Amino acid sequence: xxxxxxxxxxxxxxxxxxxxxxxxxxxxxxxxxxxxxxxxxxxxxxxxxxxxxxxxxxxxxxxxxxxxxxxxxxxxxxxxxxxxxxxxxxxxxxxxxxxxxxxxxxxxxxxxxxxxxxxxxxxxxxxxxxxxxxxxxxxxxxxxxxxxxxxxxxxxxxxxxxxxxxxxxxxxxxxxxxxxxxxxxxxxxxxxxxxxxxxxxxxxxxxxxxxxxxxxxxxxxxxxxxxxxxxxxxxxxxxxxxxxxxxxxxxxxxxxxxxxxxxxxxxxxxxxxxxxxxxxxxxxxxxxxxxxxxxxxxxxxxxxxxxxxxx
DNA sequence: TTCCAGGGGTAGA
DNA sequence: TCTACCCATGGA
Numbered sequence: 001x002x003x004x005x006x007x008x009x010x011x012x013x014x015x016x017x018x019x020x021x022x023x024x025x026x027x028x029x030x031x032x033x034x035x036x037x038x039x040x041x042x043x044x045x046x047x048x049x050x051x052x053x054x055x056x057x058x059x060x061x062x063x064x065x066x067x068x069x070x071x072x073x074x075x076x077x078x079x080x081x082x083x084x085x086x087x088x089x090x091x092x093x094x095x096x097x098x099x100x101x102x103x104x105x106x107x108x109x110x111x112x113x114x115x116x117x118x119x120x121x122x123x124x125x126x127x128x129x130x131x132x133x134x135x136x137x138x139x140x141x142x143x144x145x146x147x148x149x150x151x152x153x154x155x156x157x158x159x160x161x162x163x164x165x166x167x168x169x170x171x172x173x174x175x176x177x178x179x180x181x182x183x184x185x186x187x188x189x190x191x192x193x194x195x196x197x198x199x200x201x202x203x204x205x206x207x208x209x210x211x212x213x214x215x216x217x218x219x220x221x222x223x224x225x226x227x228x229x230x231x232x233x234x235x236x237x238x239x240x241x242x243x244x245x246x247x248x249x250x251x252x253x254x255x256x257x258x259x260x261x262x263x264x265x266x267x268x269x270x271x272x273x274x275x276x277x278x279x280x281x282x283x284x285x286x287x288x289x290x291x292x293x294x295x296x297x298x299x300x301x302x303x304x305x306x307x308x309x310x311x
Numbered sequence: 312t313t314c315c316a317g318g319g320g321t322a323g324a
Numbered sequence: 325t326c327t328a329c330c331c332a333t334g335g336a
Binding site for chain 2: 023024136137139140141142143144145146147193197233234235236237238239242254255256257258259
């Protein structure tokens with residue numbers, strides 16, 4: 001086994017821990033949170049075919065936050081391999097996104113947003129859009145434990161194994177799933193009615209990867225991207241808002257049971273409400289609605305947790 | 312055993 | 325645009 005390393009610099013303010021913990025993505029394979037070191041590992045299949053293990057952690061510094069990537073691999077990493085790993089981690093941690101405008105809005109709003117510390121607000125994502133789209137479909141109409149199970153089944157059944165520990169696998173490529181007959185794909189996993197959505201997505205993604213990657217182009221408005229997302233079977237309003245967030249567009253709220261529960265408990269005093277009235281609550285956040293809602297949700301749960309602890 | 316989850320597709324109004 | 329109904333699966 002060979003070990004290499006890459007050091008990145010995150011421009012402050014940057015909060016590594018909250019980026020990992022802000023939503024559940026760090027707990028979905030092939031990511032694995034390492035609580036003892038406040039880091040996470042990830043098995044990544046590179047374009048060169050190498051399957052490597054990444055251990056990603058962060059240090060403390062006043063001027064910049066060093067992001068350390070330890071890479072365990074076979075043979076020698078090429079320049080292209082190293083570049084791909086660096087870009088993947090930059091993308092996952094959103095090192096190139098600028099949240100200054102959001103932080104300024106937080107300071108203008110009252111609590112809880114005024115307590116938003118700069119550096120927070122980022123939500124971890126996957127290096128590849130296909131992985132994030134599949135994972136979002138796996139969050140629909142199921143509890144979180146079911147999402148973790150379905151993603152685990154996908155990785156264990158179709159992911160490329162890490163050469164030094166075949167128990168560890170990368171997230172399956174769209175091409176890999178597309179090459180499996182649907183009947184076999186459906187039989188080997190327990191995805192319910194989502195099996196057809198995910199298999200069809202894999203086929204289309206493998207055929208037209210560039211079309212999906214065009215979602216990242218800045219000239220596409222989030223409304224245009226949303227329209228394209230809604231045309232994909234298995235993706236409705238909730239999933240589209242979630243995928244837009246993962247793409248870096250925060251202007252749509254993912255209306256699901258979690259959102260409804262927050263509205264019911266915090267804003268409508270345990271009474272029925274109209275969805276339009278609920279969405280008005282975040283209307284003045286413009287293109288930052290998702291982050292405003294998500295921080296509201298996290299702090300509401302944190303306060304409830306604190307109250308339980310003090311009882 | 313029943314209910315429903317970090318919903319979505321479809322048909323019909 | 326809105327509503328009713330159906331969809332697989334497994335945890336609570």
